[in-house]
Amino acid sequence: MQAFAYKKESVYANYDLFTGIEPMALSQAIMTALIEDDMSGYELAQSFDSSLGLFWRASHQQIYQELKKLSEQELLNKREVSQTGKPNKIVYGLTLLGREALQEWVFKESKVQEAKDDLLVKLYNLDAGNVSHMITELEGRRENIMQRLYLYERIRRRHYADPDALPIRRQGVYLALLGGIRNGEQYLGWCDEALKQLASIDAE
Amino acid sequence: MQAFAYKKESVYANYDLFTGIEPMALSQAIMTALIEDDMSGYELAQSFDSSLGLFWRASHQQIYQELKKLSEQELLNKREVSQTGKPNKIVYGLTLLGREALQEWVFKESKVQEAKDDLLVKLYNLDAGNVSHMITELEGRRENIMQRLYLYERIRRRHYADPDALPIRRQGVYLALLGGIRNGEQYLGWCDEALKQLASIDAE
DNA sequence: GGTATACGTGCAAGTTATTGCATATGGATC
DNA sequence: GATCCATATGCAATAACTTGCACGTATACC
Numbered sequence: 001m002q003a004f005a006y007k008k009e010s011v012y013a014n015y016d017l018f019t020g021i022e023p024m025a026l027s028q029a030i031m032t033a034l035i036e037d038d039m040s041g042y043e044l045a046q047s048f049d050s051s052l053g054l055f056w057r058a059s060h061q062q063i064y065q066e067l068k069k070l071s072e073q074e075l076l077n078k079r080e081v082s083q084t085g086k087p088n089k090i091v092y093g094l095t096l097l098g099r100e101a102l103q104e105w106v107f108k109e110s111k112v113q114e115a116k117d118d119l120l121v122k123l124y125n126l127d128a129g130n131v132s133h134m135i136t137e138l139e140g141r142r143e144n145i146m147q148r149l150y151l152y153e154r155i156r157r158r159h160y161a162d163p164d165a166l167p168i169r170r171q172g173v174y175l176a177l178l179g180g181i182r183n184g185e186q187y188l189g190w191c192d193e194a195l196k197q198l199a200s201i202d203a204e
Numbered sequence: 205m206q207a208f209a210y211k212k213e214s215v216y217a218n219y220d221l222f223t224g225i226e227p228m229a230l231s232q233a234i235m236t237a238l239i240e241d242d243m244s245g246y247e248l249a250q251s252f253d254s255s256l257g258l259f260w261r262a263s264h265q266q267i268y269q270e271l272k273k274l275s276e277q278e279l280l281n282k283r284e285v286s287q288t289g290k291p292n293k294i295v296y297g298l299t300l301l302g303r304e305a306l307q308e309w310v311f312k313e314s315k316v317q318e319a320k321d322d323l324l325v326k327l328y329n330l331d332a333g334n335v336s337h338m339i340t341e342l343e344g345r346r347e348n349i350m351q352r353l354y355l356y357e358r359i360r361r362r363h364y365a366d367p368d369a370l371p372i373r374r375q376g377v378y379l380a381l382l383g384g385i386r387n388g389e390q391y392l393g394w395c396d397e398a399l400k401q402l403a404s405i406d407a408e
Numbered sequence: 409g410g411t412a413t414a415c416g417t418g419c420a421a422g423t424t425a426t427t428g429c430a431t432a433t434g435g436a437t438c
Numbered sequence: 439g440a441t442c443c444a445t446a447t448g449c450a451a452t453a454a455c456t457t458g459c460a461c462g463t464a465t466a467c468c
Contacts, residue, residue: 035329056324061456086415088417117259125310125373125376126379176324193382244446266424269448294446
């Protein structure tokens, strides 16, 4: 008779921020966004639409939940800020513990979650009846990537005109931006190649 | 007194494969993989490591569950195949309904789930103490992408030496492959740029 | 007055994906 | 004989993420 069943612990329940395995980097992305400035959840969600968020998308619900978790873990502190004409906000900042955890994290093994693009799967289904639709979709992609590249270039000219002169950390940020630019340029080139190929099929 | 509470239906519960909103394309990726050959879950998981899976990763658990769901929806049929020296396998194939659903799906709006790369977040945390670690990580990335490019090129030479001569559908597959190749080439170039920049920082 | 938008936080319920494990056959290696 | 690997399927638990909504303040526009 087994009165006390063995209670199986979650693999994640007691993972250690300093020695354990990190499940996913949203928490680190948020902490990283807070390195220079304290921010509220709302502000973070917006900055995720322009800065780090160019490489790491997160909805505001995800951000609010993560902020709550991180402040419970003492990696962030929070304070309420009264505002006039707007609702009050809760501003979060990195604690010393948080900064240490972030620096430690950098040395851990990286994870890559590769992009998933419906369009590539669709291309496996190419036939005479949907060529023109594929062309339309590709043109849409082309337009989107163009706009993104404009944005990147604006940021680059404004803040990273002379990357070698920047402090080290900003040089790292520049390299990430450069990755986005190069990736966009490549995608644009591929769109054009693909459009050319599809046009020749469509003409037949 | 409310004897019969209003039972709220899931938004997804009764979505229609032909008119509704598709949640995610794993099911379509699997169906696509089955266009030419019937396969078992195990074989699919393996083919996902070489063909479509180059652009759409899925674990075997995901695949088995999705196969079950799709065969319940009559989009796939299944049959057990006896084997000697190995366990029996369950082979799945596209039904007519499945083929139709797949063709319809191509005309729906595409979704892109952009890549999430820890390394880019890490670069935001670049400092004198971790430059050499970043270099090590980047060199690892470089090595991986090289190997992937070799694989892509092998496939290209073997099956897509003369893309214009291929049947239409294979031309689509070729374009997806080309996307992978271009993306790899770009990533490789970025790695080299970044490594150069980091080396100059490290030397200071 | 009504509606829309920006600001601001958050719950509830669902879907999607990962991790760890269970089970089983047969061949190869130590 | 024991251990490992490839084949083959699958459950259970949890984590990660999405969707829809609720609540509330203030400004602007029709």
